[in-house]
Amino acid sequence: MAQTHSFDEIGPILRIAIHAFDDITAFHLSTPLLVFGEVARAGLADWSTVVWSDDGANVRTTEGLLVAGLADAQAAMDADLLIWPSWPDALPPVPEALITLMRDAHARGARIAGLCLGAFPVAASGLLDGRAAVTHWARADELARRHPAVDVRPAALSIDHGDVLTSAGTASALDACLHIVREQLGAAAAATVARALVVAPHRDGDQAQYVERPLPEQAGQGAITEALEWAIGNLDQPIAVASLAAQAHMSPRSFTRRFRETTGTSPASWVLARRLDEARRLLETTELSVTQVAEACGFGSPVTLRQRFVRAYSTTPTSYRRRFSVGGVTAGAPVR
Numbered sequence: 001m002a003q004t005h006s007f008d009e010i011g012p013i014l015r016i017a018i019h020a021f022d023d024i025t026a027f028h029l030s031t032p033l034l035v036f037g038e039v040a041r042a043g044l045a046d047w048s049t050v051v052w053s054d055d056g057a058n059v060r061t062t063e064g065l066l067v068a069g070l071a072d073a074q075a076a077m078d079a080d081l082l083i084w085p086s087w088p089d090a091l092p093p094v095p096e097a098l099i100t101l102m103r104d105a106h107a108r109g110a111r112i113a114g115l116c117l118g119a120f121p122v123a124a125s126g127l128l129d130g131r132a133a134v135t136h137w138a139r140a141d142e143l144a145r146r147h148p149a150v151d152v153r154p155a156a157l158s159i160d161h162g163d164v165l166t167s168a169g170t171a172s173a174l175d176a177c178l179h180i181v182r183e184q185l186g187a188a189a190a191a192t193v194a195r196a197l198v199v200a201p202h203r204d205g206d207q208a209q210y211v212e213r214p215l216p217e218q219a220g221q222g223a224i225t226e227a228l229e230w231a232i233g234n235l236d237q238p239i240a241v242a243s244l245a246a247q248a249h250m251s252p253r254s255f256t257r258r259f260r261e262t263t264g265t266s267p268a269s270w271v272l273a274r275r276l277d278e279a280r281r282l283l284e285t286t287e288l289s290v291t292q293v294a295e296a297c298g299f300g301s302p303v304t305l306r307q308r309f310v311r312a313y314s315t316t317p318t319s320y321r322r323r324f325s326v327g328g329v330t331a332g333a334p335v336r
Contacts, residue, residue: 014047017079020070021053021088026061027170028086028116035177038193044185050075073101081111084118085173091142094124112164115173119166123147132159136169174199186324187280223248224262231271235278235298241267276312279305283321290317
């Protein structure tokens with residue numbers, strides 16, 4: 001995730017308002033409902049969702065499903081998180097009433113998320129001026145043309161500024177919603193939701209949206225997978241590209257090229273993300289000291305862990321543990 005995280009205290013209660021419109025796809029509308037609804041179903045936090053349309057009227061999805069019983073715009077006025085899960089394919093102008101609603105919500109401290117083409121109404125509000133944003137790769141050029149003050153990043157999966165988040169197309173909305181769960185409730189909670197939905201718990205926001213050319217099944221993906229599994233099992237050790245390449249029985253140059261084609265990111269970025277993932281898990285669920293966490297995740301020293309952690313999440317490992325620890329785990333407590 002390309003991030004400048006803000007760990008603002010929202011608390012266990014989160015009111016989420018999801019915008020719907022005629023001809024929205026059922027997938028786009030259901031994604032935030034599914035992810036955030038699972039938070040409540042799993043008893044992780046008291047999160048509630050409401051679907052609203054501009055005037056509270058029923059909407060019909062692209063697939064022909066009639067969605068009734070919707071709230072009107074009033075439901076968004078006291079929400080903590082406003083989600084635009086998409087926008088009509090024709091990319092019509094955003095009504096001034098929606099722009100005002102979004103700006104007012106942001107001004108009172110609500111978070112705004114534009115998933116897939118939902119980046120278009122968010123950009124129209126001006127909240128992304130001078131900031132990076134992403135949308136579906138096929139419409140990225142149009143977003144940049146319409147909103148030249150926005151730094152459009154067509155290759156990213158998602159970009160989070162803490163108060164405003166945008167994501168790329170379709171399935172990356174799942175990643176963005178899980179990212180919100182992870183940021184507010186911790187990595188263990190996000191993993192619980194992901195496990196229930198049978199999806200990967202974490203894809204980095206700066207991964208590529210798509211691979212430009214198809215990869216033959218026998219082009220080395222199996223070897224890459226074996227190297228990644230080896231890396232995950234050896235995060236406490238130094239992991240160089242040469243070591244990964246050796247596990248895949250490739251030259252470092254061939255491995256690096258194949259790795260980027262397969263994952264959309266570099267080996268170094270991927271390994272760092274996995275080390276940080278493991279650090280968060282250990283901070284949440286164990287009594288290991290920060291020094292022990294740093295050693296277990298291959299950072300070498302607590303200073304390096306702290307620097308990397310602050311850069312990624314804008315909070316320290318100690319502060320993160322205080323917020324997300326399970327069952328009152330205390331930093332520095334004896335290891336059982």
